[in-house]
Amino acid sequence: MYKTLKTTTLAMGMLVVAAAAQAEELRIGTASLGGAFYPMGQSISNMVNKYAGGDLSMVPVVTGGSVQNPRLIDSGEVEIAITNNNLAVLATKGKGPYKSGAIDMSAVAALHPSVLHMIVLDGSDIKTIEDLKGKRVAVGPAGGGTLGFMNFVLPLHGMSTDDIVPSFLSYSDGFSQLSDGNVDAAFALSGYPAGAVMQAAAGNKLRFITFSNGMLDKALEKNAAFKAVEIPADIYSTAQAGNMIGVNNMLIAPNSLPADTVEKIVAAVFDNLGELQEENANAKQIDPANSLNLAIPLHEGAARYFKK
Structure with missing residues (x-):
């Protein structure tokens, strides 16, 4: 009986392995x-x-x-x-x-x-996208959607990535660098809440960079695939909600x-x-x-x- 039970168990095990392999x-x-x-x-x-x-x-x-x-x-x-x-x-x-x-x-x-998170520490002198000139900015990894979005948004403001000092970092590393003061701003094209932003918000007061008057509307007119998205203030405990640009x-x-x-x-x-x-x-x-x-x-x- 033991031999029969052992043989049956082995056969069942082989069937499980075979099914997993398939x-x-x-x-x-x-x-x-x-x-x-x-x-x-x-x-x-x-x-x-x-x-x-x-x-x-x-x-x-x-x-x-x-x-x-x-x-x-x-x-x-x-x-x-x-x-x-x-x-x-x-x-x-x-x-x-x-x-x-x-x-x-x-x-x-x-x-x-996904929403283009544009984030600085609350005490930063960076208020709008134009204020990014000459600043150190975490722009996400090379080949990611964040950089593509920035290459769309910056030219609308008469700028390009040549006007900033970009750091090509993962979102986690980029927002960690923001917390440590090694970059002046961090960007992330992500759904919300984004883990990297949440982590930064846990130890810092954050603020959204804003679009200058009329610039968000201009961006949406230029590409109908994009849309305006409001990130509520309570998501990252910011003083104000973020009126951002996003895409489905x-x-x-x-x-x-x-x-x-x-x-x-x-x-x-x-x-x-x-x-x-x-x-x-x-x-x-x-x-x-x-x-x-x-x-x-x-x-x-x-x-x-x-x-x-």
Whole structure:
């Protein structure tokens, strides 16, 4: 009897190992640590690992962020990733940062918006974007969405990155440097609350850099993909709310990713959106209806889910 039980247990163990070996592991491209993309990717991975039926698993990957992620989709280094509406359009058209060629990808789902956090310590003499001239500024990692946004915003003020002293740092490192006084301002294109900003706010009084009169409206007129977003004062315990510029985010995938796989991912996340929102504060800003109004077409698998 012992021999029979032992043999049966061994056989069951081999079946478990075989099933695990057959599970397809997907990599989701996020961004640097300290922003909102990595924890969002981690939470999405948790939903897929829990609810996709055992034949799919997912792991979050630290990347350069929203600019780099479509390139990683194109090269096959990740199977799914997070980017924003504006960059998704440029990637599929082979424009802007993607002039080397259009990327064959589509949308999977709408996510939370990202907001360009423009932050200084409360006692700083930097009030507006124009005051950044000659200042040391943490601009996020090279290849990330923050720098791309700054390359849009600064020229509207007659400036460029040549007018500042940029530090290409992860959001965590950038806001740590702000706290230590090693940079004068720190920027982060992230959903809110952003972990790096929260960490800085825990030991410092922070303040938002503001747009000069009319400049935010000018920015929104120039690119319809962007929108005004107010960050309430209680998010980072600032004296005033921040009237910032932002953009909606989305999940993207290569068109070569099977439709059944994409549908399982979307179902794992959106059939359990309440649980995702309990785990991730940024997920509370996700509206499933927005997935039907994205800037690029939905992947076939996502369309099956959202249009049923």
